[in-house]
Each structure stands twice: as C-alpha cells, then as structure tokens.
Amino acid sequence: MSFRSIPIGAAIGLLLTFLFLAAAIFAPWLAPFGKAQIVGDVWAPMSSTHWLGTDNIGRDLLSRIIFGARTTIFIAVLATMLSFTLGAVLGFTAAVVGGWFDMVMSRLVDLLMAIPTLIFGLVVLSVLPTTIVTLILVMGILDSTRVYRLARAVAVDINVMDFVEAARLRGEGTVWVIFREILPNALSPLISELGLRFIYAVLFLSALSFLGLGVQPPEADWGGMVKENKDGIVFGIGAALIPAAAIAALAISVNLVADWVLNRTTSLKGGRG
Amino acid sequence: MARTPTKGRKDGPLLDIRNLRIEATVYPPGEQPRNVVLVDDVSLKLERGKVLGLIGESGAGKSTIGLSSMGFGRGGVRITGGEILLNGRDIRKGNTGDVRRLRGKEVCYVAQSAAAAFNPAHKLMDQVVEASVEHRVSSRAEAEKRAVEFFRKLSLPSPETIGDRYPHQVSGGQLQRVMTAMALCSEPDLIVFDEPTTALDVTTQIDVLAAIKEAIRDTHVAALYITHDLAVVAQVSDEIMVLRHGKLVEWGGTQQIIKEPRQEYTNALVSVHHIEHQEHAPGNKPLLSVKNVTASYGNSAIKVLKDVSVDIYPGQTLAVVGESGSGKSTLARAITGLLPPESGSVAFEDRTLANRLADRPRADLRELQMIYQMADVAMNPRQTVATIIGRPLEFYFKMRGRERDQRVAELLEKIEMGKGFADRYPAELSGGQKQRVCIARALAAKPKLIICDEVTSALDPLVANGILKLLLGLQKEEDVAYLFITHDLATVKSIADSIAVMYRGEVVRYGPKSQVLSPPFDDYTDLLLRSVPEMEIGWLEKAIQGRKMVGAGN
Amino acid sequence: MGSPLVKLIAQRVALGFLLLFAVSVLIFAGTQILPGDVAQSILGQSATPQAVANLREQLGLNQPAYVRYFDWLGGILTGDLGTALTTRQDIATTLLPRLWNTLFLAFWAAVVAVPLAILLGLLAVRYRNGPVDKAISGFALASTSVPEFFVGYLLVYFFAVKWQWFPPISTVYDSMPFWQKLQAIALPAAALTLVVLAHMMRMTRAAILNVMQSAYIETAELKGLRPLDIIRRHAFPNAIAPIVNVVMLNLAYLVVGVVVVEVIFVYPGMGQYLVDHVAKRDVPVVQAVGLIFAAVYITLNIVADIAAIAANPRLRHPK
Numbered sequence A: 001m002s003f004r005s006i007p008i009g010a011a012i013g014l015l016l017t018f019l020f021l022a023a024a025i026f027a028p029w030l031a032p033f034g035k036a037q038i039v040g041d042v043w044a045p046m047s048s049t050h051w052l053g054t055d056n057i058g059r060d061l062l063s064r065i066i067f068g069a070r071t072t073i074f075i076a077v078l079a080t081m082l083s084f085t086l087g088a089v090l091g092f093t094a095a096v097v098g099g100w101f102d103m104v105m106s107r108l109v110d111l112l113m114a115i116p117t118l119i120f121g122l123v124v125l126s127v128l129p130t131t132i133v134t135l136i137l138v139m140g141i142l143d144s145t146r147v148y149r150l151a152r153a154v155a156v157d158i159n160v161m162d163f164v165e166a167a168r169l170r171g172e173g174t175v176w177v178i179f180r181e182i183l184p185n186a187l188s189p190l191i192s193e194l195g196l197r198f199i200y201a202v203l204f205l206s207a208l209s210f211l212g213l214g215v216q217p218p219e220a221d222w223g224g225m226v227k228e229n230k231d232g233i234v235f236g237i238g239a240a241l242i243p244a245a246a247i248a249a250l251a252i253s254v255n256l257v258a259d260w261v262l263n264r265t266t267s268l269k270g271g272r273g
Numbered sequence B: 001m002a003r004t005p006t007k008g009r010k011d012g013p014l015l016d017i018r019n020l021r022i023e024a025t026v027y028p029p030g031e032q033p034r035n036v037v038l039v040d041d042v043s044l045k046l047e048r049g050k051v052l053g054l055i056g057e058s059g060a061g062k063s064t065i066g067l068s069s070m071g072f073g074r075g076g077v078r079i080t081g082g083e084i085l086l087n088g089r090d091i092r093k094g095n096t097g098d099v100r101r102l103r104g105k106e107v108c109y110v111a112q113s114a115a116a117a118f119n120p121a122h123k124l125m126d127q128v129v130e131a132s133v134e135h136r137v138s139s140r141a142e143a144e145k146r147a148v149e150f151f152r153k154l155s156l157p158s159p160e161t162i163g164d165r166y167p168h169q170v171s172g173g174q175l176q177r178v179m180t181a182m183a184l185c186s187e188p189d190l191i192v193f194d195e196p197t198t199a200l201d202v203t204t205q206i207d208v209l210a211a212i213k214e215a216i217r218d219t220h221v222a223a224l225y226i227t228h229d230l231a232v233v234a235q236v237s238d239e240i241m242v243l244r245h246g247k248l249v250e251w252g253g254t255q256q257i258i259k260e261p262r263q264e265y266t267n268a269l270v271s272v273h274h275i276e277h278q279e280h281a282p283g284n285k286p287l288l289s290v291k292n293v294t295a296s297y298g299n300s301a302i303k304v305l306k307d308v309s310v311d312i313y314p315g316q317t318l319a320v321v322g323e324s325g326s327g328k329s330t331l332a333r334a335i336t337g338l339l340p341p342e343s344g345s346v347a348f349e350d351r352t353l354a355n356r357l358a359d360r361p362r363a364d365l366r367e368l369q370m371i372y373q374m375a376d377v378a379m380n381p382r383q384t385v386a387t388i389i390g391r392p393l394e395f396y397f398k399m400r401g402r403e404r405d406q407r408v409a410e411l412l413e414k415i416e417m418g419k420g421f422a423d424r425y426p427a428e429l430s431g432g433q434k435q436r437v438c439i440a441r442a443l444a445a446k447p448k449l450i451i452c453d454e455v456t457s458a459l460d461p462l463v464a465n466g467i468l469k470l471l472l473g474l475q476k477e478e479d480v481a482y483l484f485i486t487h488d489l490a491t492v493k494s495i496a497d498s499i500a501v502m503y504r505g506e507v508v509r510y511g512p513k514s515q516v517l518s519p520p521f522d523d524y525t526d527l528l529l530r531s532v533p534e535m536e537i538g539w540l541e542k543a544i545q546g547r548k549m550v551g552a553g554n
Numbered sequence C: 001m002g003s004p005l006v007k008l009i010a011q012r013v014a015l016g017f018l019l020l021f022a023v024s025v026l027i028f029a030g031t032q033i034l035p036g037d038v039a040q041s042i043l044g045q046s047a048t049p050q051a052v053a054n055l056r057e058q059l060g061l062n063q064p065a066y067v068r069y070f071d072w073l074g075g076i077l078t079g080d081l082g083t084a085l086t087t088r089q090d091i092a093t094t095l096l097p098r099l100w101n102t103l104f105l106a107f108w109a110a111v112v113a114v115p116l117a118i119l120l121g122l123l124a125v126r127y128r129n130g131p132v133d134k135a136i137s138g139f140a141l142a143s144t145s146v147p148e149f150f151v152g153y154l155l156v157y158f159f160a161v162k163w164q165w166f167p168p169i170s171t172v173y174d175s176m177p178f179w180q181k182l183q184a185i186a187l188p189a190a191a192l193t194l195v196v197l198a199h200m201m202r203m204t205r206a207a208i209l210n211v212m213q214s215a216y217i218e219t220a221e222l223k224g225l226r227p228l229d230i231i232r233r234h235a236f237p238n239a240i241a242p243i244v245n246v247v248m249l250n251l252a253y254l255v256v257g258v259v260v261v262e263v264i265f266v267y268p269g270m271g272q273y274l275v276d277h278v279a280k281r282d283v284p285v286v287q288a289v290g291l292i293f294a295a296v297y298i299t300l301n302i303v304a305d306i307a308a309i310a311a312n313p314r315l316r317h318p319k
Helices: A008-025 A061-097 A099-113 A117-125 A132-159 A162-170 A174-210 A222-235 A238-266 B062-068 B096-102 B124-134 B140-153 B172-185 B202-219 B230-236 B254-259 B264-270 B328-336 B362-367 B385-397 B401-414 B431-444 B461-478 B489-495 B523-531 B539-546 C003-030 C038-043 C049-059 C065-077 C091-126 C131-145 C148-162 C178-212 C215-222 C227-264 C270-279 C283-310
Strands: B015-026 B034-046 B051-055 B077-086 B107-110 B190-194 B222-227 B239-244 B247-253 B288-295 B305-312 B317-321 B343-348 B368-371 B449-453 B481-486 B498-503 B506-512
Touching: A008 A061, A008 A238, A061 A099, A061 A132, A061 A174, A061 A222, A061 A238, A099 A132, A099 C003, A117 A132, A117 A174, A117 C003, A117 C227, A117 C270, A117 C283, A132 A174, A162 A174, A162 B368, A162 B385, A174 A222, A174 A238, A174 C148, A174 C227, A222 A238, A222 C148, A238 C131, A238 C148, B015 B062, B034 B062, B034 B077, B034 B247, B051 B062, B051 B230, B062 B077, B062 B190, B062 B222, B107 B172, B107 C215, B124 B140, B124 B172, B140 B172, B140 B202, B172 B190, B172 B202, B202 B230, B202 B523, B202 B539, B222 B230, B230 B239, B230 B254, B230 B539, B239 B254, B239 B264, B247 B254, B247 B264, B254 B264, B264 B461, B288 B328, B305 B317, B305 B328, B305 B343, B305 B506, B317 B328, B317 B489, B328 B368, B328 B449, B328 B481, B362 B368, B362 B385, B368 B431, B385 B401, B385 B431, B401 B431, B431 B461, B461 B481, B461 B489, B481 B489, B498 B523, B506 B523, B523 B539, C003 C065, C003 C283, C038 C049, C065 C283, C091 C131, C091 C178, C091 C227, C091 C270, C091 C283, C131 C178, C148 C178, C148 C227, C178 C227, C215 C227, C227 C270, C227 C283, C270 C283
Parallel strands: B051 B222, B051 B239, B107 B190, B190 B222, B317 B481, B317 B498, B368 B449, B449 B481
Antiparallel strands: B015 B034, B015 B077, B239 B247, B288 B305, B288 B343, B498 B506
C-alpha cells in the first residue's frame, strides 16, 4: 500500500488525530501560557497574543485547550484500555468456555446495559469521590459491557466455523484456538470498536465534566471548559464553543480513522488487494 | 386449461436476442471499483412453445441472460449492448413503464429459492394472483380459479386451500411448485426457470421436474430453463445452449448436444461422471469398524443415528449416501468424537477409540483426518496456505523451518498446485484450489483414513471431477482409506468400493458397490437410484413410472 | 393471532418486570458501594460527629442494607419516593411536575425527529450511493461524534443571541399558555432532535435496505408491479417491525439525552433535578430519579421487542 491509497477523509482524520495527540503529549512546550495563569481581561476576543481569546477569568484559551487535550485524552485512553481489556478477555472466555460462566456473565451484562450508562454513572458518582481514578474506573467498567457483547458475539460466530472445528479435530488446545484461530479473525471488528469506544469515552467524560461531575477544578478538561465559559454565550461570547468544537473535531477524526481501518482490515488478502 | 396461443401479436420468434452484452461494476472492499463483462456477444432465438436450456458453470452468465429477457439486471448489472426482441419489439428501447407492463404478463420468473422469493407477510394465493390482477389479465376470482387448477395440475396437496397458507407453512419442494403456478397464472408467453430444482433433494427434484415439464407441455408456454446440470436440462429442453465465461460455446438440439457434442468443453460436461475406477473387494481386516452406533443431539428423544454398523478397509472407499436429514454427516461427527455416541463403539485398527474427542490421544487424531464441504470456511482466512498445510507437520511431527517448508512444497506438488501458492491467502484461491489445499492439509498428517464430507457438492461439475480424480490418485499413492459422505449417487458410482445407503438415521443397504447397485433393490434405494438424472432423453418419464415409493418432499 | 404469540409477549413483559426489579437492586447497590461511611462522605470531613450521627439515623444506616432496600422498594411501590436530604421536601411532590416537563420536551422532540428520520432514511435508500445518501451518512457520522452541548450552545448562540428568535433559557411554568410553552422548548427540542436524528436515520436506512434487498422484492419487481406498490405491499409490511424497533430504541436514547440538554437550557425537568442532586450528594433523590429514568428506558426497549415479535409472520401464523 502507499499513501496514495488512503482516502481523503481518512487522511484528514489521521492528521487531526495526530495533531491532538501531539498537543496532549507536548502540552507544556506547545502552550504559549500556563494552564492556570491569568494573562488578560475576562473573555478577551481573539488577538495575535491570544489566538483564541481568553476565558471567564482571563486565562489564555489556546493554552487551556492544549492542556485540556492532555486531561481529556489521558482519561479517555485509560478508560478505553480498561473497558477493552476487561470486555474482550471476558467476552472471548465466555464464548469459548461457555457453560455457567457464559450464562452468569451474560446475564450480568444484560442487567448493567438495561440502565442507560449516563444515568447509572450519575447514580454511582453521587456517592463516590470525584477523582480521576474513580472516573476511569466507572467509565471503564460501565463501557466494558458493550465490548463484552461485541467480543462474545464475534467469537461465538467464529467458534462454530469449520476451521475452528478442524483445529479441534487436530487436537489443538484452547489457547491456540483463542489466540491463533479466533483472535486474528476477530481483530478487525474489535479495532474499529476500539475507535468507537474511545470516542464514547471522550463524549462521556465531557458530558460528566460539563455537568460538573467529572474532572474538578483547578484541573480542566474540555467538557469542564465548556461549563466554565457557558455563561458567556448569552452575551454573544463564543468561548464555550471552542472546547466543544475541539471535542467534536477529535471524535470525528477518530471516527474517520476507525471507519477506514475497518474497511482495510476486512480485506482477506493480507492487504495485497 | 383452455388457452389462446394467439396472444402473441406477431409472427416470428417469441424471443430474439442479438449480440447481447452485459456489464457490471464490482466494488471489492478496500479496492477501486472495477468493470466486468458478464455476457459477451450472445445471441439466441426462442420460438413460441419451445424450451431452451441455458447451461454452464457458475459465472457463465446464464442467469444474467435469463433475467435480461425481462429487462432486469440484479444489483449493478447493466445491459450495455445488443437487442432483446420480445414479441417483435426491442425491450431495451421501451421506457420503464413498457418494461414493467411486460414483466409478470408476457414473461414470468421462477427463482432457485422459492422460500426466499415469497413474501413472508402474505398468503400464497395473494401472491400467486398478484401479477394477473395487476396487469388486468383477468379478474381476481378467475385468477384464483386458474391458480387452484394449476395447484392441482402440479400435484400440490389440498389444492383448494393451500393458497390460504403462508410461505413458511409449506415445504421447499411444494413452494417451488407454487412458484411455478404463480408464473403460469398470468398466462405468459415465456417463463424463465432459474435453477428451480437445484436446492432440492434428488427424490424431490424428480417430482418438481416432472410437474414443471407437464405444465409446460399442457400450456404451450415457452421457457428458458437455466441450470448447471446437463442431465436435468436434457429432460425438459428442445434445444440447449452451452455458455462459459459469458460467451456462447455451443447451441443445438438436445439430442445433438448430449450425444454428439461438437465442442470440447461440451464434451467435458457430458462425460463429467465417467471416471475409471476398479472396485476393490473388501479385505479381511477392517481399518475402521463402526459397531451399533446410536446418537442424538442434546437430550432429545429423536435419534439421529440408529444402530449404525459399517466397516472401512485399508486403502478403500466407503461411500455413505443419503438425502438431507438422513444422518450421514452425523455419522462423521460420531466417528470423529465431536458427537459422542450414546451406545455402540468405533474401533480403529485393533483399538477402540474413545467416545469423546477430548479423550483421544494425539496419535489417534492424526490417523483420522477430515475434509469439509465448504472449503472457504474450513480454512482460517488469516493464515497463508503454507501455515495451513504446515501446522499439522509442526503439530504431529515437530517439523520446523526448512524441513517443514520442503514438505509443504511436496504436498503442494501432490495436489497439483505449484510452490507459488505457499504464501497466498485462501481468499486468493479459486473454489477448486481451496478444496485442494484442504486435501493437502489432511494428507500432511499422513492419515490412514480421511472423512470427506460432501467435498465436491459446492463445486462446479468439472472442478468437482478434477477433485475426485485427485482423491483417487492420492489413494493409490498413499494407500489412504476414504469415508465419502455424499448425496450424489453419480459421484458414488465413480469412486466407491463399498456403499452404505442411509435413510432417516438408519443404514438401509450396505455392501460392496457392485452388490448394492444391482437388483433386487429395497424401496428407498430404488427411489434414490431412479431419481438420479441420467443424460438420456425420456429418462424422467421412465423413472417416474418405474419407482416403488415417492420422495419425502411431498 | 395464535397463542404462541401471546405467550411470547407475556414472557417478554414478565421478563421486563423481573429486569426492573433487578435494576432497582442494582441502583440501590450502586449507592452503597462506597468504602467507609456514606454519611461522613456526604457531609464532608469538617462535619461534627453529631451531625454525622444524625444523618446516619435519618438514612437508616444503622440497619442492614437489605432492610433499607425493602423499605425503599416498598415506599416506591406505594408512591412514596422518600424525602430529599437537602431540602427536606417530599421527592414525589417535587418530581411529578418535572417528570411531566421532561416528557413534554421529549414528546415534541420525538414528534419532529421520528417522521424526519424515517423520511430521510427512505430518501437515503431511494438514492442509495448517490450524493444525497453520501451527504446523509456524512451528516450521520458527524452528528454521532458531536457532544450534545456543542449542538445546544450553537443553537443558543445563533437562534437566541444573534438572531433572537427564541429565548436562550427555557423557562416553563404551569400557567404558561401552550403556544408560549412550545416556543420556550423550541431550542431544547431542536437540540434533542439533532442528537437522535442521525442515529435513527442510519438505522432506518439499514432496516429498509435489508428488506429491499430480499429476494421477494425482486419477485415483486419481476411481476411488473409499480415501485410504489412494491414498497406499500411488499416492503412496508416487513419493514414496519424493524422500524418500530429503531424508533423505540432511539426514544430510549432520547430520554437519556434529555439530561444534558435540560442542563444546557436550564429547563425545569427531571434531568436537571438529577444532576443538581448528584452534585449535592442527595442519595434518596438520585435513587428515585435514576430508577424512573431506568424504568422509562426499559419500557421503551420492551415495546421495541414486542413490536418485533408481533410483526413476525412466522409467530403470527404458526404451522
């Protein structure tokens, strides 16, 4: 394959995702001002010193967006990793082992999914301390139900195929069956799901922070920044729209990349086309 | 069945297709869209009341040509050249309204899978008369009356009330006949039959075939009969057209095509079942001995296998023949240990095999290999051919590196595929090549017995023939025994040493091939043998008259 | 209507009640998972021991959890949702008008979103792979990635602040004239519509496409029926169940989306009420509202299942 074969949408998505990641990693070197540094008037308009203007207490909005990328992406990545590991391991095991383990796990997941994630998240957060660790755990565990369902469904489908039966007839063990026969074939739906879960984590975290129940000040993520600046809207000050747009841009980029990855890895010719 | 044959407005042929060209755009995932030519410069003429058989392997373009007579292209299929004259006017020149008025009125269609072609939400009668009412061929009451007559003619059970049923309440063979009645109901000039009996069991196929033939004869409707089975088409057609890769190979009278084919390809199709095989007499000690095996799925009381006993001798082939639901594939599952028998035992050489797969030692597993019907799902699509064939070598013989690669190359040689295929993925192989790789994977274990579960039934006849020849050759070289499971008696005749006929979970006839295939027959074997289409004009009538029992599909 | 159908539906409803019961356990348990003392954590580290002890008494924390659960469940079944810790008000009295407000908002959002989504879904199928379809699926991709508050504040920024067509804050009260009420909820309803529209459209498109690609549609085409008749007689009866399913699932989604939208527009509904009391750690209110949200969500899901069962001809006309 060459770079030419990347469709335009995926290319834009890749570029933006890369830019956001770079901003998150190199935040202290990229940001023109400090995270909490008050550098100007309240809600100053965009200018050459403050490219995106300033926020509700006079901090540089661009700098805060760059630092906010760090918080948002960091928490979302960890939550996604947790939900993925948990969901995929349990889902595969349930599919291959079957029996009571599968039954108990599947009913439990059905139950958890019967309550909307946001509502259950709010219920739990009403008693838990609002720390970053709590957030990651709550988001990761609640979201792992979706990964579990997908992983189990995909693995069950593959498990009944003749090539898995052929491996069993040969005498292969469970480990070979899971890692060499099932996993390579489950990878492409799972990778695309990874993208979707990450987007969902970003949106969920932002919603919680926007509601004042996520990342707490003085730390700031993008959702929290929307909350800080939302009162400006009625005065025609668009500062709140900028972090909100950043969330949308990140989510759309990752979505575009995930879409493309799914299309590419579905090809069964080893990418040779 | 009074019918006015003068509905046609003009003299001359009913259907006259000239220089037809059909193209389609395909969208392979992750690749650029591509244009492919499905039909290239094909011309045909069909007189009123005549039947033309279109025959060819998959990808020959026969269905595409059939549908083009209705101005229809499936998916992204486009008719890009030529003329299609129906009743004297070119339907390519008509607008969409003109084409619509001819579909269901002048030309009707009978699909391969009637089960999918009927709308599950409506009663059969509503669907059967729909086209007649839509095109004002007759009033609804008249159409229903005619439909009932056709139901009776096609020997459907309770013809007066079967129309009140929903599609899922009727069996597959019956649905196929209801669909034929649906096509006949609007009194068209032409019916396109698209593989109408392919999805049916042989003993059901013969009844549906006879019903279709009689209906065609009595109504004087013309037909395009599309199939891949030359023996079937020979029963109903006046003329036969052989197609390959979208091009015309040969076109002639039925007698000429099946008796004096002029083209080499046609000759290959005609003589596809002729494989020279000398039957071996059973040896004195069986390799595998199945004794009184009974098995069922789950805890159900329905026994899928009832007291089955068969022997397989070293280096020989036992063919297990039966229709769907006969328990022949279950027998394979019981032997391999995938479905542990409830009672009875399976002995291999001198030892009794453990009932459950998990309890069998690796050496037992090695000596008994299996090849599946669907080669594309029997191989892991994410592994290369080298990995697929190499794994048994690593697993059973601990071969590594160059030694293994060397052996993989030898095996590829044996299945008549070159070394170049080693790093291909299954998706890059044709159907026949995939099945060959599966054979190589089984051979890699150096087994004494290979279970072949319908290994040729998903393949085109010529490809299947190649696979059978390969299997016979390998049997001579490697001295391996086969348990050959199939529904196709023609295959059995060409390769078996002994035969077991299964019916509803029981072995109804068992012995050396020559003995099983000579009279006197039991009723079921008689029916099965008579149901296998023969390349002989008039076979159908003889078979229907001579049989002692009627197929289960009725 | 055969009996297997009735039996299946009855089973599904029974399962729904069972699920609801299990969910109530889960929600109750969710507020008990905190290691350590709930009263202490609600009041914070600076609270006096006396205050903590009072709260413990009031919450019944001195009793075992299962006793408290059954007390709570018994109360709910008799219409008593308990008393709010922070305001000392009866939760049911405060909640009822807010529940109506939320349903009012969700209803009008659905009235706009459902027909629009089905219409756009049909258009996407009709012009499949064409520019209209591409535009619609591009819009769908974008809108599933956009947070609700971005949509909400964009609407406020333009329609309320720049052009001043609608109020930026959706205040409603009982004596308000109906027309004014509608005007007040115009923006939040629009935001909700945009949130669910894309998803509903995409699923509708997939459902119709699935039916349109069936072999029986080809049969109908080959009978020479008019395109409209094909859709009306052959596609519609089979597409209705999946579409009802899609609609119900998305209404469930909409009810959840309400939470954030209410906060954006400061709308006096249940979502706003829930969020306020989560921040105040008012556990009885959170439990009550959480359970109501879950109940609405589960009910809509069951309706979706029943629609699918009832429309299946194999179940309606058994062999």
